[in-house]
Amino acid sequence: MIPANFDYHRPASVDEAVGLIEQYGDDGAILAGGHSLIPMMKLRFATPGHLIDLKALDELRGIEDTGADIRIGAMTTQAELRASAVAAEACPILAETVDVIADPQVRNMGTLGGNVANGDPGNDMPAVMMALGAIYVLRGPGGERETPANGFYKGIFDTERAANELLVAIRVPKPPAGHGYAYKKLKRKVGDYATAAAAVILALEGGACSHAAIALTNVGPTALNAGDAAKSLIGTSVDGEAQARAAELAMEICDPVSDMHGPVEYRRNMAGVMTYRAIAEALGRAKGG
Amino acid sequence: MAKTDIKLTINGEEVEATVEPRMLLIYLLREHLGLTGAHIGCETSHCGACTVDLDGKSVKSCTVFAVQASGGEVMTVEGLANGAELHPLQAGFAEEHGLQCGFCTPGMLMRTYRLLEDNPNPSEDEIRVGISGNICRCTGYQNIVKAVRHAMRELGHKEATE
Numbered sequence: 001m002i003p004a005n006f007d008y009h010r011p012a013s014v015d016e017a018v019g020l021i022e023q024y025g026d027d028g029a030i031l032a033g034g035h036s037l038i039p040m041m042k043l044r045f046a047t048p049g050h051l052i053d054l055k056a057l058d059e060l061r062g063i064e065d066t067g068a069d070i071r072i073g074a075m076t077t078q079a080e081l082r083a084s085a086v087a088a089e090a091c092p093i094l095a096e097t098v099d100v101i102a103d104p105q106v107r108n109m110g111t112l113g114g115n116v117a118n119g120d121p122g123n124d125m126p127a128v129m130m131a132l133g134a135i136y137v138l139r140g141p142g143g144e145r146e147t148p149a150n151g152f153y154k155g156i157f158d159t160e161r162a163a164n165e166l167l168v169a170i171r172v173p174k175p176p177a178g179h180g181y182a183y184k185k186l187k188r189k190v191g192d193y194a195t196a197a198a199a200v201i202l203a204l205e206g207g208a209c210s211h212a213a214i215a216l217t218n219v220g221p222t223a224l225n226a227g228d229a230a231k232s233l234i235g236t237s238v239d240g241e242a243q244a245r246a247a248e249l250a251m252e253i254c255d256p257v258s259d260m261h262g263p264v265e266y267r268r269n270m271a272g273v274m275t276y277r278a279i280a281e282a283l284g285r286a287k288g289g
Numbered sequence: 290m291a292k293t294d295i296k297l298t299i300n301g302e303e304v305e306a307t308v309e310p311r312m313l314l315i316y317l318l319r320e321h322l323g324l325t326g327a328h329i330g331c332e333t334s335h336c337g338a339c340t341v342d343l344d345g346k347s348v349k350s351c352t353v354f355a356v357q358a359s360g361g362e363v364m365t366v367e368g369l370a371n372g373a374e375l376h377p378l379q380a381g382f383a384e385e386h387g388l389q390c391g392f393c394t395p396g397m398l399m400r401t402y403r404l405l406e407d408n409p410n411p412s413e414d415e416i417r418v419g420i421s422g423n424i425c426r427c428t429g430y431q432n433i434v435k436a437v438r439h440a441m442r443e444l445g446h447k448e449a450t451e
């Protein structure tokens with residue numbers, strides 16, 4: 001399992017990195033933690049002639065509370081995100097998600113930026129970013145722009161990011177204080193991608209649901225925003241009936257494939273079960289349980 | 290494609306090499322440097338047999354290019370013992386039958402070494418989660434957990450008497 005050869009670059013600044021990405025175009029690939037890219041290169045599904053390693057770019061690391069948001073540098077590893085007090089305080093679903101991604105060694109190398117930029121529907125963070133309404137900060141030769149996680153994913157390995165753009169950071173708007181959250185993932189074993197998974201964020205006001213977001217992992221060509229399912233919870237007490245209805249609506253938008261995780265019908269059903277369980281858990285947490 | 294000069298510290302010694310950028314760290318260790326402690330089990334980042342320490346973190350060296358490790362510090366199982374004196378984890382694995390065929394052992398040792406460096410007093414759960422990226426085909430993990438506890442006692446004992 002030896003990848004095709006390539007030239008290795010380790011730019012010392014973001015500008016230099018952007019310049020190299022522009023220079024090598026389709027023959028270049030950005031290397032973050034490498035734990036999606038290197039496996040693809042070993043299989044020769046990816047054969048870039050130039051790897052642009054972001055390793056030296058400390059300005060792309062770190063987690064910062066900016067008031068309304070937490071801003072997470074693209075090169076922040078999953079393990080660093082798991083250990084962050086800032087993230088745990090404002091947005092505990094992030095740590096809950098990291099814990100069901102791969103294993104400790106992979107999380108030491110794998111970055112948040114790589115996980116969300118990759119465009120693999122099996123990655124867990126895209127759905128969580130959709131549920132959180134996160135914003136991706138991209139930098140290209142013409143400067144910086146921001147684009148929402150919702151709408152970023154167009155198809156398998158096809159995203160809104162232009163080939164000459166670098167993802168520099170992810171802005172996560174803080175969910176309402178006291179919100180409930182859950183990421184429920186069905187997998188066959190440690191290190192497995194989801195058979196189906198659901199991210200839920202919700203908030204209550206006077207016992208009624210005032211805010212809800214639901215997104216699904218690995219049951220379609222991209223992570224899916226289950227907007228109708230989330231809307232159906234608003235104004236309800238999120239009782240069993242409301243939970244079941246939302247799970248039904250979430251299942252309706254699923255378009256999984258049959259593979260080693262199971263047949264289409266099973267995976268769609270499991271997306272419903274994960275949604276149902278995630279809502280129930282989020283509700284308990286919103287109530288302070 | 291150009292070969293690249295790399296320079297890194299391995300088990301405390303400075304190493305320089307000129308490698309193809311595509312060379313994985315595990316091959317640098319095993320084939321260029323003759324450090325055959327770290328094993329190749331799956332070569333697909335799943336089994337953990339290739340686990341080494343890179344800059345104070347456990348990584349799977351089959352999924353890191355040697356060029357990525359340039360400038361860094363690597364520790365392999367060869368660096369664990371102090372001369373003829375086994376590391377308490379190595380002694381623990383021997384004492385508690387923490388291995389049968391031994392194929393997973395170098396990875397298990399390096400992973401549990403880092404686990405105890407980060408958290409000297411892990412619960413049984415934390416040990417099991419800590420080694421969840423390392424597969425053992427033989428032991429059923431029970432004795433590996435016992436071996437780690439053995440080492441914890443030993444290390445605790447050392448601290449208490451030093």
Ligand SMILES: Cc1cc2nc3c(=O)[nH]c(=O)nc-3n(C[C@H](O)[C@H](O)[C@H](O)COP(=O)(O)OP(=O)(O)OC[C@H]3O[C@@H](n4cnc5c(N)ncnc54)[C@H](O)[C@@H]3O)c2cc1C
Nearest residue numbers: 030032033034035036037102110111114115123124167334
């Ligand atoms: C055994 C194993 C199990 C795994 N299980 C899971 C799992 O359960 N869930 C899960 O979500 N993931 C899983 N992964 C994938 C892992 O989380 C990856 O680390 C992650 O998907 C990619 O992050 P990376 O930093 O390694 O990115 P890389 O592999 O370096 O890059 C991935 C892609 O994103 C691009 N890219 C990276 N950073 C940027 C950037 N800043 N700007 C623009 N483009 C960029 C790269 O060019 C590449 O195309 C697993 C991996 C392994 C090896």
Ligand code: FES
Nearest residue numbers: 330331332337351
């Ligand atoms: S050989 Fe690296 S994880 Fe199996």
Ligand code: FES
Nearest residue numbers: 389391425426427
């Ligand atoms: S001792 Fe044989 S694989 Fe672990």
